[in-house]
Amino acid sequence: xxxxxxxxxxxxxxxxxxxxxxxxxxxxxxxxxxxxxxxxxxxxxxxxxxxxxxxxxxxxxxxxxxxxxxxxxxxxxxxxxxxxxxxxxxxxxxxxxxxxxxxxxxxxxxxxxxxxxxxxxxxxxxxxxxxxxxxxxxxxxxxxxxxxxxxxxxxxxxxxxxxx
Amino acid sequence: xxxxxxxxxxxxxxxxxxxxxxxxxxxxxxxxxxxxxxxxxxxxxxxxxxxxxxxxxxxxxxxxxxxxxxxxxxxxxxxxxxxxxxxxxxxxxxxxxxxxxxxxxxxxxxxxxxxxxxxxxxxxxxxxxxxxxxxxxxxxxxxxxxxxxxxxxxxxxxxxxxxxxxxxxxxxxxxxxxxxxxxxxxxxxxxxxxxxxxxxxxxxxxxxxxxxxxxxxxxxxxxxxxxxxxxxxxxxxxxxxxxxxxxxxxxxxxxxxxxxxxxxxxxxxxxxxxx
Numbered sequence: 001x002x003x004x005x006x007x008x009x010x011x012x013x014x015x016x017x018x019x020x021x022x023x024x025x026x027x028x029x030x031x032x033x034x035x036x037x038x039x040x041x042x043x044x045x046x047x048x049x050x051x052x053x054x055x056x057x058x059x060x061x062x063x064x065x066x067x068x069x070x071x072x073x074x075x076x077x078x079x080x081x082x083x084x085x086x087x088x089x090x091x092x093x094x095x096x097x098x099x100x101x102x103x104x105x106x107x108x109x110x111x112x113x114x115x116x117x118x119x120x121x122x123x124x125x126x127x128x129x130x131x132x133x134x135x136x137x138x139x140x141x142x143x144x145x146x147x148x149x150x151x152x153x154x155x156x157x158x159x160x161x162x163x164x
Numbered sequence: 165x166x167x168x169x170x171x172x173x174x175x176x177x178x179x180x181x182x183x184x185x186x187x188x189x190x191x192x193x194x195x196x197x198x199x200x201x202x203x204x205x206x207x208x209x210x211x212x213x214x215x216x217x218x219x220x221x222x223x224x225x226x227x228x229x230x231x232x233x234x235x236x237x238x239x240x241x242x243x244x245x246x247x248x249x250x251x252x253x254x255x256x257x258x259x260x261x262x263x264x265x266x267x268x269x270x271x272x273x274x275x276x277x278x279x280x281x282x283x284x285x286x287x288x289x290x291x292x293x294x295x296x297x298x299x300x301x302x303x304x305x306x307x308x309x310x311x312x313x314x315x316x317x318x319x320x321x322x323x324x325x326x327x328x329x330x331x332x333x334x335x336x337x338x339x340x341x342x343x344x345x346x347x348x349x350x351x352x353x354x355x356x357x358x359x360x361x362x363x364x365x366x367x368x369x370x371x372x373x374x375x376x377x378x379x380x381x382x383x384x385x386x387x388x389x390x391x392x393x394x395x396x397x398x399x400x401x402x403x404x405x406x407x408x409x410x411x412x413x414x415x416x417x418x419x420x421x422x423x424x425x426x427x428x429x430x431x432x433x434x435x436x437x438x439x
Binding site: 086127133 | 231233234235237322323324328330331332355356357358360362364366368369377378381382
């Protein structure tokens with residue numbers, strides 16, 4: 001076999017392989033929506049009517065969106081909620097047998113449903129919380145607002161109450 | 165700087181030391197500038213009626229509006245702390261407890277390796293036995309040695325002066341722990357679960373005081389300062405060192421303050437009084 005022929009065969013094999021992979025990837029996504037095959041994972045629906053982006057787009061791009069958001073949050077202090085991991089976790093929480101949201105240790109966890117199926121390991125939860133915070137036991141963001149500016153309004157309220 | 169003051173000595177909040185008038189007059193329009201600033205201030209004067217007979221006059225620029233969630237942090241702000249050691253109770257650990265609850269770190273029975281984002285120190289003069297206590301945490305240096313030594317860029321200083329670890333790119337080499345003169349950083353040795361959603365922390369990464377960056381971004385004050393005001397001695401004050409109208413800047417300008425190991429030239433953002 002000449003070098004040129006061998007090269008041509010290699011190229012066509014590579015193209016064929018690419019097409020095959022593309023076809024496999026497109027298969028479940030193409031049938032997404034109305035008649036999804038039974039063997040596809042069924043991740044828990046979030047609260048509300050729809051996700052922050054189209055489902056097909058989220059399937060392909062959620063990791064990029066999360067990765068972009070993480071950099072802008074950590075370095076620039078941008079804390080918008082659209083692609084925030086915390087919002088994903090809050091919205092797509094799955095309740096376990098005890099009525100509490102499950103952690104990523106459970107197979108029912110929203111992220112795990114697909115990631116187990118696709119055999120893609122997630123590292124997010126090595127550091128991040130994998131379930132919404134229990135409301136009572138915190139002084140965190142759920143605590144009543146105590147900004148430095150509230151001092152004046154609090155004083156105004158107090159003085160009004162004294163004056164009356 | 166050409167105003168005859170050595171930068172870093174006696175210069176309370178970054179570059180805002182008494183050089184402004186010198187540089188204005190150097191431009192030859194100092195008087196005009198002063199008039200313009202006065203008029204601007206007058207235009208921005210506001211009157212707030214708190215209650216019948218009680219009126220709050222505020223003269224000068226309005227305090228900076230809270231940053232929106234989609235706006236980047238800017239270097240116009242320099243967050244800092246002023247800690248008055250004379251008000252810091254010897255046995256009081258309100259700040260430490262508040263930080264633990266807020267950020268989810270705790271004692272796990274391994275004192276040699278447990279994380280310490282903030283700790284109480286008892287300082288004793290061996291000559292005369294005089295003691296006082298103070299809280300010690302990340303000093304949020306303007307020139308942080310931890311950032312200098314980080315091989316991956318994980319240790320970084322935010323535009324508003326808060327020194328953080330980007331745990332996404334931290335490889336856990338712990339150079340920053342070696343470099344920090346304040347022993348402010350900790351390494352997480354054990355796997356963790358159920359972290360606080362707004363304070364992610366995990367095995368194999370270095371961590372330290374974040375000045376409660378999630379609260380600061382929401383326009384609130386750090387948990388330690390809040391706890392010290394509520395249940396402690398009211399020794400801690402948080403604010404913007406770049407804003408001369410801020411309480412912390414006024415006090416730093418008014419009183420003699422100390423920055424621990426100021427001789428190292430790291431320009432910490434944490435000021436102490438009475439130490």
